[in-house]
Amino acid sequence: MRLRARQWTLPLRREWSGWLFVLLSVAAIAAVLYASAPGGGPGTAARPHPVAPPAEVVPEVLPTELAPVTVDDARAANARIPLVIKGFAAARPFTYPGDAENRGRARDCLAAAMLYEAGDDAKGEQAVGQVVINRVRHPAFPKSICGVVFQGSERATGCQFTFTCDGALGRRYSDAAWGRAQVLAEMMLSGITDPRVGLATHYHTDWVRPYWSDSLEKIAIVDTHLFFRWPGYWGTPGAFRGAVSGHDAPVAKLAAISTLHALALGPPTALADADALAKEVRLVPGAGEATGRDTLYVELDRRAPPESFVTLALRLCGEKPYCKFMGWTNPTLKPASDAMSETQRAAMSFSYLRDDKAGFEKALWNCGEYKRDDARQCMKR
Incomplete structure (x- = not known):
């Protein structure tokens, strides 16, 4: 009896094990399909794999327009973007090529971007400054520091750096904070770099979802900021060899905080x-x-x-x-x-x-x- 019972028990266990495997497999497949389906929940759509722009065509710089998602959904979607380590390279030191007057205006444009984008925080300011310098070297962007910072600022929305078109310049930081940003900007125009963000040309905070983020590769995270580059050739060191003009025209929007820009205007x-x-x-x-x-x-x-x-x-x-x-x-x-x-x-x-x-x-x-x-x-x- 014991032998016969044992003979029946073994097939039953095998049968139930087989069914359990099938059920778990079906559940796993369903979960994947749900997560990847457009209606699988807010912010859960599968991220398309970034496609490298053709090496012979300079990529288009898209305006910063945000997807209408909640902060939680944006953070969840941003967290699912893989961090690309392969091909990561630090930027070469940059030395500003213009004369003293142009250098002073370039410094204040860079300092304004660093301070108003990152706040009075040297770690964040340096990361923002590196992105500005990366852009000025890249053929997709203007060839002056002020041109890069204020690109698109004539529009109410869609500017490249939001502080230039959202009214943030109406808020004044303390003279001490402005002075610290100017010192750091001067150092970045004299060769210091931020190796943490590599050759990033784009960034955003983790609580928003710009539409362009799906077309780029995430390569660095600094506190709550995510940094991106173009896939393919346009994100490699060879693409960052453009000549910088060394001419930074005065910017009216900086006149209230920069004496150099105000006097030039x-x-x-x-x-x-x-x-x-x-x-x-x-x-x-x-x-x-x-x-x-x-x-x-x-x-x-x-x-x-x-x-x-x-x-x-x-x-x-x-x-x-x-x-x-x-x-x-x-x-x-x-x-x-x-x-x-x-x-x-x-x-x-x-x-x-x-x-x-x-x-x-x-x-x-x-x-x-x-x-x-x-x-x-x-x-x-």
Whole structure:
């Protein structure tokens, strides 16, 4: 009996083992199909394998447009992108080829990108700076530092670096943070590199999903930022040998935070002798608790570019820790005394206020007189 029972038991175990294997196999296949199906859950679609652009055709630079997914779904989808180690190469040291004036403007463009994209964090700033330098060497991008940073900034959306078109430049970092970014940018224009990100030309934070991310290879992760390169030839060292112009034109959007850009944009009157300017300016000194908090009433040239008003304000305020600048293009409405009527206030064309103690600096325009792309640069009415 025992033998007969044993003879029946063994086939039953084999039969159940076989069925269990089949069931597990079917479940595994179903799970894979579910995950790869377009309707398999938010953000779960299988990622297409990046296709290398033809080596003889410079790849197109796509605008940064984000897929409409939640933060959690974006992070999950980004985590599924494999990290490509094969072919990883560090960038060669870069030395800026232009003269001192162009170098100064390039430094401030690079510093702005580093600070406004990564915040006051040297580790993140250096990674962003390396991407900018990689781009300026690559034939798919502009051949100047400022050209790379502000590429597409004339559009409300789709700019390459979001801080250039989302109004972030209206927010001012402390002078200390700006100074640290400038020092690091200067070092990167003099040869230091960030080997962590290699030859990356693109990056994004892990809580968003740009449409272009599926066409590129993920090659590095720095904190919450993911770094990418083109597959094939355009992501290899041979593609990063383009000549850099060494000419960085002034950028109006940087005039409020970069004196070098502001001065380069200003009309000849903004660079005139200070004594000549003083004839057009009335100083209203602060008194009592406002001692040292002086105000400048200025007549502005209606024909001058509105960005040049920032230049003039910076010129007249100099190194003062506190300075209030108010300007009118209509000389008849410029106040003749300390008192200012509502009509005169409404006619003000431009104002600038700096208060280093409070960490505040802001320039505002009368947008009824001068149209601004960013509404936060408009005076309240």
